[in-house]
Amino acid sequence: MKLEHVNGEKKGEILLFALSTCGWCKKTRLLLEELGVDYDYVYVDLTEGDERNEVIENLKKWNTSLSFPTLVLNNDKSIVGFDKASIEEELG
Amino acid sequence: MSSSEDDSLVEDYYKKLKQEAEISGYHLNSDEEFTKELLSSILVNQQRYGYGACPCRLASGKNEEDLDLICPCDYRDPDLDEYGACYCGLYVSGEILRGEKKLRSIPERRPTLEERKENAGQFSDIGISASALPFPVWRCRVCGYLCARDEPPEVCPICKVGKERFERFL
Numbered sequence: 001m002k003l004e005h006v007n008g009e010k011k012g013e014i015l016l017f018a019l020s021t022c023g024w025c026k027k028t029r030l031l032l033e034e035l036g037v038d039y040d041y042v043y044v045d046l047t048e049g050d051e052r053n054e055v056i057e058n059l060k061k062w063n064t065s066l067s068f069p070t071l072v073l074n075n076d077k078s079i080v081g082f083d084k085a086s087i088e089e090e091l092g
Numbered sequence: 093m094s095s096s097e098d099d100s101l102v103e104d105y106y107k108k109l110k111q112e113a114e115i116s117g118y119h120l121n122s123d124e125e126f127t128k129e130l131l132s133s134i135l136v137n138q139q140r141y142g143y144g145a146c147p148c149r150l151a152s153g154k155n156e157e158d159l160d161l162i163c164p165c166d167y168r169d170p171d172l173d174e175y176g177a178c179y180c181g182l183y184v185s186g187e188i189l190r191g192e193k194k195l196r197s198i199p200e201r202r203p204t205l206e207e208r209k210e211n212a213g214q215f216s217d218i219g220i221s222a223s224a225l226p227f228p229v230w231r232c233r234v235c236g237y238l239c240a241r242d243e244p245p246e247v248c249p250i251c252k253v254g255k256e257r258f259e260r261f262l
Binding site for chain 1: 126129130133134136137147148149150151180181182196197198199200202204
């Protein structure tokens, strides 16, 4: 699974599953950047074939409805949707 | 395509959609920048897949699997009823438009692929015998418009989706 990295303050392993076309995903990225945290993201709509399957299998573990954005924190918990309050509580 | 051509495509799309929405009692999100970005993404999907899939959901690339999420999607109206906005926040209720309720990201309503396959043809075992009616009744999956005629209309007169979005209701 190929990830894009955004540099920032390290607050754990933060992974964002997103779509390049989605408005709430964009708001989530902007919030992460506003909070200045270090994170990785993958635009699932831009993946194909085996890579798409791998990403989906991974996402399924955190969010069976396969919706976006899904933010995974420290390989431990996930925040589904642009939930500003929860993201700020975890990473603010 | 240059970005100014893209901008004018989005502008035209925005004007047309806004007018159509208002005529039928729907409202686009009044945050123009957010709304136009979504429309621009629908145009990207149109180019990418050949159909204007919902920009906030993962399209399969197979038109027949994604009919329910071509914008306006089958889930817009139930989401407007329950949350005052569609999944993307492209369409909003009067309450949200007037600022009486806050727009927020909402949960996914679309069933999984397996569930959708199970649900297909849910009206086919309805109690009334279709043969007792002089015409079949067709239902628009997007807005619920019903009509009794031999075939569904080419375009839904209410929400403007195509004939392929209708199902046999009775």
